[in-house]
Amino acid sequence: MISKFTLLYAGSGQQATKCVMDQLVVRQLSNSLPRAQHVILEHFETKEETREDPEWVNAKDYKQIPGPSSYRMLRDQLPGGRLYKTNMHVLERHYRERYGDIFRISGILGKPDTVFTFNPADFETVYRNETIWPVRVGLESLGHYRLKKRPDVFQGVAGLVTSQGRAWGDIRNKVNPVMMKVQNIRQNLPAVDNIAQDFLDRLDSKLDHNTGKLTTDLTEEIKMWAFESVAVVALNTRLGLLARDKPDANVLKIVDGMNIFFDKANTYDVSPSFWKYVETPGFKELMKAYDDVTNATTFFIEKAMEKFKNEQNDEAQSVLEKLYRINKNVAVVMAIDMLMAGLDTTSATVITVLHFLGQNPEKQEELRKELFKLLPDPKMPLTDENTKNMPYLRACIKEALRLKPIAVGNFRLAGRDIVLSGYKVPKGVGVYMATMSLSNSDEYFERSAEFLPERWIKTAKATCPVSQKHNPFVYLPFGFGPRTCIGKRLAELEMETLLVRLIRNYRVTWVGEKPLEYINDLILRPTGEMKFKFEKL
Numbered sequence: 001m002i003s004k005f006t007l008l009y010a011g012s013g014q015q016a017t018k019c020v021m022d023q024l025v026v027r028q029l030s031n032s033l034p035r036a037q038h039v040i041l042e043h044f045e046t047k048e049e050t051r052e053d054p055e056w057v058n059a060k061d062y063k064q065i066p067g068p069s070s071y072r073m074l075r076d077q078l079p080g081g082r083l084y085k086t087n088m089h090v091l092e093r094h095y096r097e098r099y100g101d102i103f104r105i106s107g108i109l110g111k112p113d114t115v116f117t118f119n120p121a122d123f124e125t126v127y128r129n130e131t132i133w134p135v136r137v138g139l140e141s142l143g144h145y146r147l148k149k150r151p152d153v154f155q156g157v158a159g160l161v162t163s164q165g166r167a168w169g170d171i172r173n174k175v176n177p178v179m180m181k182v183q184n185i186r187q188n189l190p191a192v193d194n195i196a197q198d199f200l201d202r203l204d205s206k207l208d209h210n211t212g213k214l215t216t217d218l219t220e221e222i223k224m225w226a227f228e229s230v231a232v233v234a235l236n237t238r239l240g241l242l243a244r245d246k247p248d249a250n251v252l253k254i255v256d257g258m259n260i261f262f263d264k265a266n267t268y269d270v271s272p273s274f275w276k277y278v279e280t281p282g283f284k285e286l287m288k289a290y291d292d293v294t295n296a297t298t299f300f301i302e303k304a305m306e307k308f309k310n311e312q313n314d315e316a317q318s319v320l321e322k323l324y325r326i327n328k329n330v331a332v333v334m335a336i337d338m339l340m341a342g343l344d345t346t347s348a349t350v351i352t353v354l355h356f357l358g359q360n361p362e363k364q365e366e367l368r369k370e371l372f373k374l375l376p377d378p379k380m381p382l383t384d385e386n387t388k389n390m391p392y393l394r395a396c397i398k399e400a401l402r403l404k405p406i407a408v409g410n411f412r413l414a415g416r417d418i419v420l421s422g423y424k425v426p427k428g429v430g431v432y433m434a435t436m437s438l439s440n441s442d443e444y445f446e447r448s449a450e451f452l453p454e455r456w457i458k459t460a461k462a463t464c465p466v467s468q469k470h471n472p473f474v475y476l477p478f479g480f481g482p483r484t485c486i487g488k489r490l491a492e493l494e495m496e497t498l499l500v501r502l503i504r505n506y507r508v509t510w511v512g513e514k515p516l517e518y519i520n521d522l523i524l525r526p527t528g529e530m531k532f533k534f535e536k537l
């Protein structure tokens with residue numbers, strides 16, 4: 001059941017409950033399989049530790065953690081049951097009401113048991129004990145493709161999102177200095193700004209200026225922006241997705257392959273599937289999509305490297321070049337991981353911010369005041385200097401990620417024997433930290449349902465209200481620790497740049513009678529009709 005939200009970000013979704021149900025059904029067949037925890041422990045490679053300290057000795061037994069029986073879960077999730085076809089957030093709330101702030105769901109088929117916790121002190125315990133190689137299981141089909149089907153390309157490097165243990169540590173250590181260094185990412189500001197301006201030109205051409213309504217689908221348009229922006233860094237290439245002409249065949253291969261991946265990853269990585277034993281036509285289609293994306297990505301990387309060679313710079317300049325100098329497999333694997341993890345995340349968040357600003361015109365005006373100061377002339381380029389001081393914009397993004405984070409929770413395997421909310425939780429057990437439930441609760445954020453960017457603003461006299469009052473583990477939209485989001489800096493750069501351009505040039509209004517709807521699949525993201533009105537200033 002956990003694998004849904006452990007795919008990329010601990011996002012969760014509608015199929016999660018189907019997954020719970022499938023697992024229960026499959027469980028009847030799988031009693032002879034080894035216990036999940038034993039399988040999973042291989043990820044840690046750490047020596048056994050025995051705890052004899054009073055906290056551990058006095059804690060209640062693991063088996064005493066309350067939770068639904070297999071029969072109850074089956075009944076809840078079968079047609080007619082309360083949780084039939086629901087999503088993880090609803091499921092999580094339902095069991096929380098029934099069992100309290102900590103409960104346990106048994107795992108099977110090589111998956112660990114999962115303990116759900118709603119206690120930020122537990123989150124801290126989990127993260128502080130995650131060891132140097134935190135385990136967030138997910139996307140096994142991708143790992144299988146890279147390691148078993150295409151060893152020729154990947155040569156044992158499965159990538160960040162899917163590898164664990166030492167293999168994960170090896171690649172993360174190599175790419176951290178490139179991806180986490182502010183300057184490496186911020187040097188892309190001019191390119192990212194050009195893309196934002198191209199997006200605005202395209203928006204302008206697709207707007208009905210009488211009504212302010214877009215004649216195309218905003219979600220698709222913003223996704224193209226996200227694609228173009230990640231690709232300029234990952235592939236050092238402009239894909240031309242915002243241009244009017246049809247993009248070239250290799251670009252379309254990546255776009256189509258990514259769409260198949262987003263569609264099929266649910267089926268093969270969420271529900272316990274038998275693809276390891278039998279490759280169904282759908283699974284083969286997913287493998288083919290991975291192939292297309294890999295081949296087309298390699299094509300762009302090789303093209304970019306040819307160009308670099310001709311330019312004969314001794315010093316590596318771009319992110320891609322730096323990754324390529326580590327080695328070509330690392331560049332290919334990271335480019336694909338960036339595309340997989342960097343599209344829906346930023347596009348969902350930008351739409352969420354626009355929605356809250358569109359519903360709160362006074363907050364939008366406050367933001368516009370800030371943007372007018374930094375860009376008196378809208379045609380001015382964005383620079384490190386003029387984008388240094390944008391506290392209100394940053395607060396708007398933070399507040400949007402508080403209310404509608406792309407991940408409703410995060411996941412880890414316990415890295416050691418730990419005590420959570422007074423119960424023993426052995427090393428290797430899955431722990432789901434239900435962050436969104438807390439960041440949307442009045443217990444942790446006053447007037448939690450309201451969009452109040454001010455709660456994140458520092459003043460000359462005081463630190464921001466949130467940091468004065470709250471346990472920092474309640475709000476972690478990019479995760480935490482050594483396995484935190486590696487694309488955070490790029491995501492911030494992209495989102496800030498587009499929002500500066502949009503709000504500086506357009507008044508955005510949400511004209512829907514009801515608020516924007518959301519769906520929980522790979523991530524939590526907006527869905528349905530985008531009822532925005534854009535008025536050019």
Ligand code: HEM
Nearest residue numbers: 009160338341342345349478479480483484485486487491
């Ligand atoms: C609003 C934007 C984004 C949000 C909120 C977000 C959030 C997250 C979260 C919560 C995780 C899990 C962290 C953990 O387990 O502690 C994660 C992992 C990851 N993210 Fe992001 N992300 C965003 C954008 C991006 C972008 C643009 C990229 C790529 C350029 C990216 C690449 C990744 C990768 C590769 C991982 C896996 C890291 C690992 O396992 O070592 N993300 N992200």
